[in-house]
Amino acid sequence: MRRLLLTLLVLLLTTSLFAQAKPTRPDLIVVISIDQFRYDYTTRFLPYFSEGGFNRLLRTGATFTHALYPYATTETGPGHASIGTGYVPARSGIVANDWYDRISNSPVYCVADPRSKGGFSPINLAPDSLGDRLQERYPGSKVYGVALKDRAAILMAGRKATAAYWFDPKAASFTSSSYYRWNKALVESFNATVRDFIKAHERWEQSPFIPTADLARITHDPESLRRFKTERYGLGVGFPHPIQSAEALAYTPFGNQLVLDFAERLIDSETLGTEDGAPDLVFVGLSSPDYVGHSFGPDSLEVADSAVRTDRDLEHFFSDLDRRFGTRWMVAVTSDHGVQSIPEVARDLGRDAGRVSMKNPNASARTFADLASERRELEKRIAKKLGYVTTDASPIDKTFILHFEEPAIYLNWTRIRRLKLDGERVKRAVRDAAKELHGVSGAFTNSELMASNPEASGVELAVRESFRADRSGDVLITLAPGYIWSYADTGTTHGEPIEDDQHVPLMLWGNGIRAGKYDDRVAPTFLAKTLGAILGFEAGGPETQVLPCVAHP
Ligand SMILES: [Zn+2]
Secondary structure, three states: OHHHHHHHHHHHHHHHHHHHOOOOOOOEEEEEEEOOOOOOHHHHOHHHOOOOOHHHHHHHOEEEEEEEOOOOOOOHHHHHHHHHHOOOHHHHOOOOOEEEEOOOOEEEEOOEOOOOOOOEOOOOOOOOOHHHHHHHHOOOOOEEEEEOOHHHHHHHHOOOOOEEEEEEOOOOEEEOOOOOOOOHHHHHHHHOOHHHHHHHOOEEOOOOOOOHHHHHHHOOOOHHHHHHOOOOOOOOOOOOEEOOOHHHHHOOOHHHHHHHHHHHHHHHHOOOOOOOOOOEEEEEEEOHHHHHHHHHOOOOHHHHHHHHHHHHHHHHHHHHHHHHHOOOEEEEEEOOOOOOOOHHHHHHOOOOOEEEOOOOOOOOOOEHHHOOHHHHHHHHHHHHHOOOOOOOOOEHHHOOEEEEEOOEEEEOHHHHHHOOOOHHHHHHHHHHHHHOOOOEEEEEEHHHHHOOOOOOOHHHHHHHHOOOOOOOOOEEEEEOOOEEEOOOOOOOOOOOOOHHHHEEEEEEEOOOEOOEEEEEEEOOOHHHHHHHHHHOOOOOOOOOOOOOOEOOO
């Protein structure tokens, strides 16, 4: 009897000890970024989600209802750099998708690397990433980025990534660059299946996941406004969308399946997630929802269908990982930015909205008349403020703006010096003239942004968080909610310091994550520090925090 009691006591003690022990570290961490997936998609389309996709995260994971990017340039490059490194663009160096280089006098794409075969690498990325730190802590760890878009895969995976893989739609194949020691055999064997995949998806039909009766309530897609959708690669502007090429497929939700299939193949062939004490990290960028959103707009039937199909793709992917890794894996899901309505659709809904065109003139432009509408207006206003008179007939070499790369104006310094004008005076004139344009919410000179301002808040603070003096331009402009930088008369975009663009989902699931709904004001930049804390090392920017869902930080 005494022995029995003793055994019971020992049993009780050990179980309570185990209950208090730290949860075991995951062997595989998957971070999924759904490109252009606004926060409200997780609530608007919630009734139509499967059991095991977003609902797994919503019911048994941690969900953050107020995760907003704290910076202004809510674009794909800055977003994925933020997710991968935990630093805002001012510190990650990825201030926008593209910026203008004053030495070579040409635009620079954020992941361009002329020295690498394949053309892309993370050379422009400044800080250590989550993956870099993981590999310092656990030398056996492997870190990968996989996406349709090169910049998503490369910027999340970081500088020391084992490899990053992306899709070349023209070649209908996944690829990488000489920056990485990538697995050519894996890529070639996967690429051999792509043609058949496209053939098996020759049409995008509306799925049955949303009952027809509900569609009108959760979308705004009247026949009369379909001409404001962008027609690409023969897809048309209404269901069913014929798919005739890999380019077209990327513009449908089927692009997600291609990326997730590749990610699974990668996890298998590189034997990731083994119990070797060195956790592996895979970043997955689902880029297709962004292409769908740009073309058809967030209020469209297409975006609704894309969201519920993405949910099924996640369900399928999650259950495959469950089968392989049980509870030894964890997942974080977020997005690189949101999106705004197609301006014509927003106006049809009674909102103030519009397109602002600062498009760079092409080589054949001769006079002010050849400039895009707001660009011409801005040039005239700048000239007037500086005491010059210009008309539509003025020659193009009388312009003060050399180049526009949203959100920044790069000034024509050769002309400013020739005219012996004070540079600061010119910048202030450009700033003030920009503020007079309809749809503009703010404008800042780089001198203002280089001077510290501890009082900065709102739009100004957001602009500061995505400003780096050597890349960001002379005058930075932000647009009011509803307004977009426009390069065409159709479709829509994102990239502003407004809620529609900044507010995204942030969800975590796995061992050591306290399930629940968290209303704390957080940012996707917190993910790096949070995952670092779970894995036992420091990562992410100094202004970020460990998310409160971590059970034992
Ligand atoms: Zn994006």
